Amino acid sequence: MLVRNAHLPQQVEISAYGNGGFRFADMSHRGSLLSVPSGTYGWEPSCVDDITSDVLGRVLEEAGEIEVLLIGTGSQLQPFSDAFKAPFRERGIMVDSMSTGAAVRTFNVLFSEKRAVAAAFLAVE
Numbered sequence: 001m002l003v004r005n006a007h008l009p010q011q012v013e014i015s016a017y018g019n020g021g022f023r024f025a026d027m028s029h030r031g032s033l034l035s036v037p038s039g040t041y042g043w044e045p046s047c048v049d050d051i052t053s054d055v056l057g058r059v060l061e062e063a064g065e066i067e068v069l070l071i072g073t074g075s076q077l078q079p080f081s082d083a084f085k086a087p088f089r090e091r092g093i094m095v096d097s098m099s100t101g102a103a104v105r106t107f108n109v110l111f112s113e114k115r116a117v118a119a120a121f122l123a124v125e
Helices: 057-061 082-089 100-112
Strands: 016-018 021-024 027-030 032-036 039-043 068-072 094-098 117-121
Touching: 016 100, 032 057, 057 082, 068 100, 082 094, 094 100, 100 117
Parallel strands: 068 094, 068 117
Antiparallel strands: 016 021, 021 027, 032 039, 032 117
């Protein structure tokens, strides 16, 4: 049996979230999600403590195409330290954390405006 990492080779608006996953592009995904210019990916973190610059490496790799990184931190806002944000700022990326619901809504607006946005969404129940 072949197991592939979940990946849609484009960014798309998120049509729904909750019940531990997301709906987008007439598909559903269980678990967290990462959206960058190269596509929409299943993402391993399941809680804020799992979010490190390592798991956001794809954002840093695509930094030239990203101005804003939204981080959906679950059901409630969990801020990140300036030290955490520093590698992104050094590459010209503004990092903003908010609840996953707020991040989804903000992402959809920025994406529809064709802004250079990336997003990391923790799944919520």
